Amino acid sequence: MLLGGNETTRKIDSFAINELKIPSIVLMENAAISFVKHIDDNEDNFLIICGKGNNGGDGYTIARQLFSKNKNVKIFCISNENMSHDCFVNYEICKNMGIEIFYKIEELDRLLLECDVVIEGIFGTGLNSEIKGKYHEIIEKINFLNKNKIIYSIDIPSGINGDTGEIMGISVKSDITISFVTYKKGFLKSDIKNYLGKVVIENIGLNENKISHIVNEYYLTPEMIKSFHIKRNENSHKGDFGKVLIFAGSSGFYGAGNIVAKSCMRSGAGLTTVITDKNNFSLNVFVPEAMSFPVNFENIEENFEKLENKILNSDVIAIGPGIGKSHKALKIFEKLISFEKNYKGNNIKLVLDADALNLLSENRELFEKIKNRSILTPHVVEFSRLTGFSPEEINKDKFEIAKEFSQKYRINLLLKGENTIITNGEKIFVNSTGNSHMANGGMGDCLTGIICSLAGQKYDLLESAIIGAYLHGKVADELLKKQYIINATHIIENISGFMNKIF
Numbered sequence: 246m247l248l249g250g251n252e253t254t255r256k257i258d259s260f261a262i263n264e265l266k267i268p269s270i271v272l273m274e275n276a277a278i279s280f281v282k283h284i285d286d287n288e289d290n291f292l293i294i295c296g297k298g299n300n301g302g303d304g305y306t307i308a309r310q311l312f313s314k315n316k317n318v319k320i321f322c323i324s325n326e327n328m329s330h331d332c333f334v335n336y337e338i339c340k341n342m343g344i345e346i347f348y349k350i351e352e353l354d355r356l357l358l359e360c361d362v363v364i365e366g367i368f369g370t371g372l373n374s375e376i377k378g379k380y381h382e383i384i385e386k387i388n389f390l391n392k393n394k395i396i397y398s399i400d401i402p403s404g405i406n407g408d409t410g411e412i413m414g415i416s417v418k419s420d421i422t423i424s425f426v427t428y429k430k431g432f433l434k435s436d437i438k439n440y441l442g443k444v445v446i447e448n449i450g451l452n453e454n455k456i457s458h459i460v461n462e463y464y465l466t467p468e469m470i471k472s473f474h475i476k477r478n479e480n481s482h483k484g485d486f487g488k489v490l491i492f493a494g495s496s497g498f499y500g501a502g503n504i505v506a507k508s509c510m511r512s513g514a515g516l517t518t519v520i521t522d523k524n525n526f527s528l529n530v531f532v533p534e535a536m537s538f539p540v541n542f543e544n545i546e547e548n549f550e551k552l553e554n555k556i557l558n559s560d561v562i563a564i565g566p567g568i569g570k571s572h573k574a575l576k577i578f579e580k581l582i583s584f585e586k587n588y589k590g591n592n593i594k595l596v597l598d599a600d601a602l603n604l605l606s607e608n609r610e611l612f613e614k615i616k617n618r619s620i621l622t623p624h625v626v627e628f629s630r631l632t633g634f635s636p637e638e639i640n641k642d643k644f645e646i647a648k649e650f651s652q653k654y655r656i657n658l659l660l661k662g663e664n665t666i667i668t669n670g671e672k673i674f675v676n677s678t679g680n681s682h683m684a685n686g687g688m689g690d691c692l693t694g695i696i697c698s699l700a701g702q703k704y705d706l707l708e709s710a711i712i713g714a715y716l717h718g719k720v721a722d723e724l725l726k727k728q729y730i731i732n733a734t735h736i737i738e739n740i741s742g743f744m745n746k747i748f
């Protein structure tokens with residue numbers, strides 16, 4: 246699903262009108278037709294509240310459409326002065342068709358009380374300042390008299406800034422928001438979810454693939470995830486699904502390595518090997534399917550020759566969770582990234598998380614070794630160390646900062662957070678799954694395991710991160726329906742079932 250702000254809507258609009266030569270009034274008609282599809286056919290008693298811009302124009306067009314289906318339709322016109330052209334045209338048609346139009350604010354209470362469905366087209370992407378005066382009063386009335394009614398918003402609940410999600414003084418509290426072409430960036434803001442209600446994205450007659458040069462930001466949907474799926478060949482063997490080498494965990498943090506390994510195995514990697522302390526037996530117990538590469542941490546270099554062979558045999562290497570920032574950890578990290586290609590001549594893909602990112606921040610010459618073959622999966626504090634921007638600066642402008650960082654170092658990036666974003670420096674994907682009940686230790690390790698597993702199964706790193714992030718959150722969202730807290734272990738136990746459902 247395309248993701249965009251107000252400017253994106255204007256660009257799409259202008260492309261459709263100027264390049265595709267679709268008259269703007271046709272776009273408005275298409276929008277209205279798409280909108281009306283979502284209205285229950287049993288509903289009969291509508292009040293449409295219209296502003297003077299194209300959002301109001303959509304309102305008049307929807308009113309006509311419903312009226313032509315013999316529905317009982319009344320319109321409240323907020324202003325018929327300085328209407329946009331298409332708004333004026335549809336307002337005139339409504340008048341000519343004999344739809345009842347009301348203008349006086351004194352009549353609005355009664356109209357709201359009498360109707361069953363309110364459709365509001367006051368402001369959409371054109372809202373440009375704080376709402377005051379008459380407009381404020383009207384929105385207040387809609388929110389106050391909304392008992393036993395369904396409130397539909399056209400494009401954006403009036404009062405929400407489509408770019409930032411900020412409430413511009415006041416906003417309609419909607420039950421259903423039917424938005425056109427793009428999922429609005431402002432909708433990502435978590436504290437406005439109860440203003441949006443259910444969100445539906447509708448088409449206005451444009452082919453999504455043909456406007457991809459205008460939009461390069463996406464909001465993940467199950468359909469997109471499914472479209473990435475690579476079918477498993479029936480006569481394949483474990484070697485076809487990736488040899489994954491994991492350097493995670495250390496004394497006191499063996500759990501991190503175990504979680505990465507287990508989630509890697511459970512999400513389908515062919516062969517998983519964990520580099521771990523020769524005295525760590527917990528791996529065998531926790532995840533018997535995984536192999537271990539025992540390292541003598543008293544003298545790590547004694548293992549390097551054998552390790553080289555392991556590296557050259559691998560397709561993917563995941564590095565970071567629980568390894569610490571010791572000199573020994575750094576030496577192993579350096580060794581693991583020292584070969585770009587494996588014996589097969591393919592790039593060895595790298596998934597770097599947690600302490601690998603901290604080590605990278607402090608040893609920036611290593612960036613050269615990881616370019617064009619890695620994904621970094623920081624949370625905001627780790628990303629702050631990597632970029633030098635404060636977490637506040639990152640949160641304010643995370644799309645741009647993430648994209649620039651990804652371009653500069655030629656890496657893929659997954660920036661964890663409430664709306665996890667994934668970018669290759671060109672496109673940005675925003676995850677639509679996940680919840681606060683999964684915020685606990687081990688979750689990141691679990692995600693690393695899923696991503697390296699998918700990278701082993703021939704998904705490219707960008708796809709691996711997109712699918713991984715979506716699945717990780719989706720499992721948690723589904724589990725939340727029956728339990729309060731979700732741990733990494735719960736995700737691991739359920740991931741394969743959900744892969745089955747989604748693929």
Ligand SMILES: NC(=O)C1=CN([C@@H]2O[C@H](COP(=O)(O)OP(=O)(O)OC[C@H]3O[C@@H](n4cnc5c(N)ncnc54)[C@H](OP(=O)(O)O)[C@@H]3O)[C@@H](O)[C@H]2O)[C@@H](O)CC1
Pocket residue numbers: 254255257258272273276296297298299300301302303329367368369370371372373374375376377380399400401425426449
């Ligand atoms: N391609 C697409 O996706 C398509 C988009 N379409 C639709 O067009 C909508 C965008 O239309 P739009 O650009 O005309 O802006 P809109 O939201 O109606 O508001 C502008 C009006 O509000 C006014 N105004 C602003 N702030 C104000 C305030 N605080 N307090 C008071 N007034 C304020 C402003 O007045 P101004 O400040 O400019 O004098 C102007 O009159 C979009 O959301 C979608 O529904 C569809 O038709 C199909 C194709």
Ligand SMILES: [K+]
Pocket residue numbers: 300365366367368369398399400401402403
């Ligand atoms: K609206």
